[in-house]
Amino acid sequence: MTFSNLRLIKPLVMALEKKGYTEPTPIQEQAIPHVLDGKDVFGCAQTGTGKTAAFALPILQLLDAKKESNKSRVIKALILAPTRELASQISDNFLAYGKNLGISHCTIFGGVSQGPQVNNLRRGVDVLVATPGRLLDLMNQGFIKLNQVEYFVLDEADRMLDMGFINDIKKIIAKIPVKRQTLFFSATAAPSIMKLANTILNNPVSVAVTPISSTASLVTQSVYYVKKENKRLLLKHVLNNSKIEHALVFTRTKRGADKVAKDLNSIGVSAEAIHGNKSQGARERALKGFKNRTIRILVATDIASRGIDVDKLSHVINYEIPEQAETYVHRIGRTGRAGLSGVALSFCAHDELTYLKDINKLIKTNIEVVSTHPFN
Numbered sequence: 326m327t328f329s330n331l332r333l334i335k336p337l338v339m340a341l342e343k344k345g346y347t348e349p350t351p352i353q354e355q356a357i358p359h360v361l362d363g364k365d366v367f368g369c370a371q372t373g374t375g376k377t378a379a380f381a382l383p384i385l386q387l388l389d390a391k392k393e394s395n396k397s398r399v400i401k402a403l404i405l406a407p408t409r410e411l412a413s414q415i416s417d418n419f420l421a422y423g424k425n426l427g428i429s430h431c432t433i434f435g436g437v438s439q440g441p442q443v444n445n446l447r448r449g450v451d452v453l454v455a456t457p458g459r460l461l462d463l464m465n466q467g468f469i470k471l472n473q474v475e476y477f478v479l480d481e482a483d484r485m486l487d488m489g490f491i492n493d494i495k496k497i498i499a500k501i502p503v504k505r506q507t508l509f510f511s512a513t514a515a516p517s518i519m520k521l522a523n524t525i526l527n528n529p530v531s532v533a534v535t536p537i538s539s540t541a542s543l544v545t546q547s548v549y550y551v552k553k554e555n556k557r558l559l560l561k562h563v564l565n566n567s568k569i570e571h572a573l574v575f576t577r578t579k580r581g582a583d584k585v586a587k588d589l590n591s592i593g594v595s596a597e598a599i600h601g602n603k604s605q606g607a608r609e610r611a612l613k614g615f616k617n618r619t620i621r622i623l624v625a626t627d628i629a630s631r632g633i634d635v636d637k638l639s640h641v642i643n644y645e646i647p648e649q650a651e652t653y654v655h656r657i658g659r660t661g662r663a664g665l666s667g668v669a670l671s672f673c674a675h676d677e678l679t680y681l682k683d684i685n686k687l688i689k690t691n692i693e694v695v696s697t698h699p700f701n
């Protein structure tokens with residue numbers, strides 16, 4: 326299967342070639358034709374499956390086809406995402422894929438001053454990528470009108486609900502035309518999700534890719550039993566004695582993240598922490614440094630890591646085992662993306678054994694134990 330087989334136009338295929346993507350991922354293969362046919366889609370897919378391109382590519386193509394008849398720059402596509410990081414990444418996708426088409430887009434999210442965002446909006450945009458809070462805020466101030474929206478995407482709907490955005494979403498939907506095409510993406514198909522989907526989708530086609538517990542099979546996983554107070558030394562040992570060039574390290578708390586980053590810097594390993602107490606600017610700088618490889622280790626809490634998208638991330642280290650087994654799968658899903666293989670190491674102290682048991686149960690394997698380390 327190639328992107329041209331999916332009826333994608335040349336400028337898009339060329340942009341994909343530039344990114345080095347040769348084949349569509351399963352979610353792209355399943356969703357793109359339906360979106361091009363004008364259908365509503367319910368997509369069950371988590372981050373890492375290529376779901377962003379699965380909606381961005383056909384939307385760009387549909388907008389491009391209408392370019393002649395629709396000259397004015399009004400918002401024709403609205404993409405809602407739960408976090409700033411995810412919104413920025415979606416925006417990066419529109420930029421990369423749409424660069425040969427001349428379709429404008431703009432991203433808005435909270436936590437930064439609204440001035441530049443408003444200026445961008447004033448210039449006129451075809452595609453708006455937004456988080457719900459800032460969108461409503463700018464709508465209420467009269468900077469945004471959604472009455473010409475033809476394409477609406479709700480991305481990571483499950484997280485939207487987890488984060489309490491349901492009322493915001495309802496308010497936003499009330500302002501967009503009923504006659505529209507809607508694409509709804511969620512990592513799960515829980516009853517609350519289906520209920521929301523049923524209220525906003527019209528006769529949708531359902532597409533689904535790998536359920537969460539099986540994505541783990543792409544990643545080589547191991548666990549190190551270690552006393553809590555020795556985790557620092559074990560991390561140093563692992564980083565010194567392996568070929569880990571870059572790794573995303575997870576901690577359970579913000580303080581923990583800061584502490585690990587500080588420890589690493591003190592032994593000469595470049596590291597930055599990202600979590601909710603850091604300013605947007607600091608988070609973006611850390612992420613950028615990590616992506617362009619000037620920072621070797623990014624230490625993150627689970628919330629901050631949502632939607633972090635780093636191409637070719639080879640290693641994830643669970644400095645602390647998460648309490649929820651699903652969180653473990655989300656964490657290790659940061660590596661092993663789009664078919665690449667990845668490695669996940671987990672440091673497990675005595676009081677984390679029950680979490681590890683739950684994880685083994687969810688992923689239906691016993692993670693291999695590494696006993697040949699000095700802090701066993």
Ligand code: AMP
Nearest residue numbers: 346348349350372373374375376377663
């Ligand atoms: P997403 O699930 O949209 O966050 O995408 C996960 C990662 O896969 C991102 O780094 C994408 O840029 C990448 N990706 C998307 N589509 C493809 C493809 N067809 N081939 C290879 N990588 C892809």
